[in-house]
Each structure stands twice: as structure tokens, then as C-alpha cells.
Amino acid sequence: MSNTETAIASAEAHSAHNYHPLPVVVASAEGAWMTDVEGRRYLDLLAGYSALNFGHGNRRLIDAAKAQLERVTLTSRAFYHDRFADFCTRLAELCSMEMVLPMNTGAEAVETAVKTARKWGYRVKGVPDGMAKIIVASDNFHGRTTTIVSFSTDPEARADYGPYTPGFEIVPYGDLTAMREAMTENTVAVLIEPIQGEAGVLVPPAGYLPGVRELTRERNVLFIADEIQSGLGRTGKTFACEHEGVVPDMYVLGKALGGGVVPVSAVVSSADVLGVFKPGEHGSTFGGNPLACAVALEVIAMLRTGEYQERAAELGDHLHRELGLLAGGGAVETVRGRGLWAGVDIAPALGTGREISEKLMEERVLVKDTHGSTIRIAPPLVISKEDLDWGLDRLRTVLSA
Structure with a gap:
């Protein structure tokens, strides 16, 4: 052989x-x-x-990782470390946002976004406890956790993993009318990919993303953009949303943020949204670790040049x-x-x-x-x-x- x-x-x-x-x-x-x-x-x-x-x-990313490997790789979030503040500050600036919640994988970041939207819905919007709804698009791909596959329309991703997590409404991708009709007073967020990658690199109709932005503002609903695949330079802009002049309430990032060296993901939003978390309510042992922050900081520096x-x-x-x-x-x-x-x-x-x-x-x-x-x-x-x-x-x- x-x-x-x-x-x-x-x-x-x-x-x-x-x-x-x-x-x-x-x-x-x-x-x-x-x-x-x-x-x-x-x-x-x-x-x-x-x-x-x-x-x-990539030499810049490998050198950044090697330098950090010699210093400290993990502290857990029980302590601060000297790369954490810079990472959060620089990523927030890149996104024109205020706060960062770091995780490891894309799926973890999506789960974090879901939890954030629900908590915001209960604490800020005033949705009755247990009634929060999130609108998603058909043919989506946001990850493979039990909750995420609960709102997948792909049989391969979903079959045999029930019972499924409730709280999601699925509408056709690119259909603003269907999205508007699905919204209720209990809707806390719309979670979509600006371009659907796993579905076959599907670009929505012109005007769709601005329409989602207008609709979510009108109904006091968070617009969550899953830019795990589409973000960080892939489409010719830092974020795919930029092609239509749209800024969501929340970015979900991953993949390229770790430069192919280490898994790094993050949810980036305003202080009003991510400020709903209090100590102990969400976390990750490895999220925002020194090695991840060192590599991601170099990624952010590379993107800042354009x-x-x-x-x-x-x-x-x-x-x-x-x-x-x-x-x-x-x-x-x-x-x-x-x-x-x-x-x-x-x-x-x-x-x-x-x-x-x-x-x-x-x-x-x-x-x-x-x-x-x-x-x-x-x-x-x-x-x-x-x-x-x-x-x-x-x-x-x-x-x-």
C-alpha cells in the first residue's frame, strides 16, 4: 500500500x-x-x-503564534492576560462596535449570539420569559450543535438529532415579505448569513439586507449577521454586509479570525446588547486565550490595511x-x-x-x-x-x- x-x-x-x-x-x-x-x-x-x-x-501569523507560545498560552478567564484588552479593543474597532465576547469555534459563537439575543429580549425588550423567537432563513448553515441543527432545513444536518430546540421561525432566504409576516412582539432577533456559503454561495437579491436592517429597526429586533465564512476579507470587503451599506446589531465571526492557526471566534456588538451578561452567566475556558488573541490581533492588523x-x-x-x-x-x-x-x-x-x-x-x-x-x-x-x-x-x- x-x-x-x-x-x-x-x-x-x-x-x-x-x-x-x-x-x-x-x-x-x-x-x-x-x-x-x-x-x-x-x-x-x-x-x-x-x-x-x-x-x-502565513509568516506573520506563525511568528505571532511562536512568540506567544514562549510566553503564556492559557490563563482561563479567571484572570486577565496582557493580550486580551488589545484583542477586544481592536476587534471592536474593526467592526465599528463597542464590545466583544470571545469564544473558540463558529458554532460556539452562534450559540452565544442566540443566548445574547434571548437574554436581551427578556431583559431589555421585555419579552415574556420563555417566549423569545428568532427568525432564521431556509437553507442556512450556522453550525452543528443540537440547538443550531434544530433550525436547519438540511436533512443531513438535522435528521436523528431530535427532540429539537424550540424558539425559531424559518422563512425563505431573500424573502422580506415572509420575514415581516413571521415577526411578532416576541421576536428578538433575525439571524442570517449575508451570503449563504454551505447552500452554494447564495447571494441574496439586491436590497434584501437593507430591507432586513430597516425591518429590524422598525420592530425593535436585533439583526445578527453570521459572517463566519463571508467576513474578514473574503468578499472584497471586510464584511459582506458592507456591499449594501448595512451595519447589523451583531457580528458573529470565526474561521479567518484565527488565521488557520488556532480556532478563534467572537460575537461583536454594542454595550447595550452584550452588556446584558453578568459574571457567571456565560463563559468559555479557552475563549479569548492569550495564544488566540495574539494570532487574531495579527489578523486584525492585516485587515486594517485594506x-x-x-x-x-x-x-x-x-x-x-x-x-x-x-x-x-x-x-x-x-x-x-x-x-x-x-x-x-x-x-x-x-x-x-x-x-x-x-x-x-x-x-x-x-x-x-x-x-x-x-x-x-x-x-x-x-x-x-x-x-x-x-x-x-x-x-x-x-x-x-
């Missing part, structure tokens, strides 16, 4: 089969490229679902022009997205998204499928135009074959 076959066989034998990875075993990576255990190089057009916006082994957002916008325009030429030609049905983020719907006659992903892997390009016929393209923001074009040429080769 080859090194690849041995590693895959061992993983399949001893790890739960909750994922269906492509049959490649990565041993090292740098920038937009990964190398497997056989020494073969692959162009990464997935970037860890946007966790690797700044590329593999260069990564500009790069995502410029290369994103090129990406969508090239992908647009494929649409309607028989192999590709539609292309969607914004910035360096695209969903490509493959014609069913050509194969499933999984099959196209496997063929691209043979051409040394790594992407991932979703919802049967769609492949997602989301390279690190540091990718060169030449490498991006090389990957697009491989895509053309696979589609024409």
Missing part, C-alpha cells in the same frame, strides 16, 4: 465517518499550495472554508469573469458569488459536484462539493493571479473532458 492508502485506511478504521474527505493526505502547505504524503502539490481553492484567508503558513480586501475584490472580479464564460455552455448551469468566493452549479449530465471535485483532484486542484451538483471555489486571498488562472485552466480541462 502507498503512504496515502495506508493513512486513509487507518483513518477510516479509527475515526468516526462524519466526513467524506477527498482521498488526498496533506503533509505540508504554504500559501495557496498543499503537498501530500507522496510529494504531490495541489492548488488549494477551498482555504479551509475561509479559515485560511491569509494562506497556509490590502487583502482590495486583492479579493480585484481577483474576485477576474474569477467571476472567467467563470461567467463557462456558464450556459452546457457544462456549467450557473455561477454565483462575490469576491474570491464562488458557487458553480455543474450540469447534472456531466456529473455530481463530488465527481467533478475528484476529477479536479486528479488535476492537482482541490475544491469541495455541496448540495449535490455545486462546487465551491474560495482560494486563499494571497493566491497569485497566475496560480488562480492555472486552477481555472484545470477546471476547463475537467469540464471539457
Whole structure:
């Protein structure tokens, strides 16, 4: 057996089969490229679902992590540490908000947002205890905890995990009329992705996000933007909401905030909203740890220059022009997205998204499928135009074959 076959066989034998990875075993990576255990190089057009916006082994992030590793990595929130205040201050400034509640994973941040909205509803809005409702969108993906899958419409994410957590109303994504009709006096928040990633990089209709903002203000409801995948440069802006001039009441952040080095997530909002928490009412042993703060501070510093957002916008325009030429030609049905983020719907006659992903892997390009016929393209923001074009040429080769 080859090194690849041995590693895959061992993983399949001893790890739960909750994922269906492509049959490649990565041993090292740098920038937009990964190398497997056989020494073969692959162009990464997935970037860890946007966790690797700044590329593999980014020197600034690795150096920040190494320096912090030599000092202190964990104190728990029982004590302050010397990176915590800077992290909270700089992230709040980046978001034009006032307060930060740090966690570790995206799902933890979404759970925190849900708890925040409910507590705000009871303490500030005056909703009767136990009656708070949160409106979400169909085809959403916010994580995989028991509460989060309770408001998923994806059978794979939801099936066999009941009984489900109540308190959520699901409306069609992009439908303001349905959202308005779903609102009651007990509605405390609207939780949506400005662009739905797992659903296939679905961009809502123009005017939808401003409409949500207007509606939530009108009805005294919190607008929570899950920017875990769409935020921190991916779409050509710091946040996807910016494309329509919208500032939500709360950002939910993760993935790229940890630079692909450590898991870091956060809920960022106003003092009026996050101020509802008192000591002991919510927490995390690892949330806001020194190592996480050191890496995230470097991520924030990189974003403050605007260069990564500009790069995502410029290369994103090129990406969508090239992908647009494929649409309607028989192999590709539609292309969607914004910035360096695209969903490509493959014609069913050509194969499933999984099959196209496997063929691209043979051409040394790594992407991932979703919802049967769609492949997602989301390279690190540091990718060169030449490498991006090389990957697009491989895509053309696979589609024409």
C-alpha cells in the first residue's frame, strides 16, 4: 500500500465517518499550495472554508503564534492576560462596535449570539420569559450543535438529532415579505448569513439586507449577521454586509479570525446588547486565550490595511469573469458569488459536484462539493493571479473532458 492508502485506511478504521474527505493526505502547505504524503502539490481553492484567508503558513501569523507560545498560552478567564484588552479593543474597532465576547469555534459563537439575543429580549425588550423567537432563513448553515441543527432545513444536518430546540421561525432566504409576516412582539432577533456559503454561495437579491436592517429597526429586533465564512476579507470587503451599506446589531465571526492557526471566534456588538451578561452567566475556558488573541490581533492588523480586501475584490472580479464564460455552455448551469468566493452549479449530465471535485483532484486542484451538483471555489486571498488562472485552466480541462 502507498503512504496515502495506508493513512486513509487507518483513518477510516479509527475515526468516526462524519466526513467524506477527498482521498488526498496533506503533509505540508504554504500559501495557496498543499503537498501530500507522496510529494504531490495541489492548488488549494477551498482555504479551509475561509479559515485560511491569509494562506497556509502565513509568516506573520506563525511568528505571532511562536512568540506567544514562549510566553503564556492559557490563563482561563479567571484572570486577565496582557493580550486580551488589545484583542477586544481592536476587534471592536474593526467592526465599528463597542464590545466583544470571545469564544473558540463558529458554532460556539452562534450559540452565544442566540443566548445574547434571548437574554436581551427578556431583559431589555421585555419579552415574556420563555417566549423569545428568532427568525432564521431556509437553507442556512450556522453550525452543528443540537440547538443550531434544530433550525436547519438540511436533512443531513438535522435528521436523528431530535427532540429539537424550540424558539425559531424559518422563512425563505431573500424573502422580506415572509420575514415581516413571521415577526411578532416576541421576536428578538433575525439571524442570517449575508451570503449563504454551505447552500452554494447564495447571494441574496439586491436590497434584501437593507430591507432586513430597516425591518429590524422598525420592530425593535436585533439583526445578527453570521459572517463566519463571508467576513474578514473574503468578499472584497471586510464584511459582506458592507456591499449594501448595512451595519447589523451583531457580528458573529470565526474561521479567518484565527488565521488557520488556532480556532478563534467572537460575537461583536454594542454595550447595550452584550452588556446584558453578568459574571457567571456565560463563559468559555479557552475563549479569548492569550495564544488566540495574539494570532487574531495579527489578523486584525492585516485587515486594517485594506490590502487583502482590495486583492479579493480585484481577483474576485477576474474569477467571476472567467467563470461567467463557462456558464450556459452546457457544462456549467450557473455561477454565483462575490469576491474570491464562488458557487458553480455543474450540469447534472456531466456529473455530481463530488465527481467533478475528484476529477479536479486528479488535476492537482482541490475544491469541495455541496448540495449535490455545486462546487465551491474560495482560494486563499494571497493566491497569485497566475496560480488562480492555472486552477481555472484545470477546471476547463475537467469540464471539457
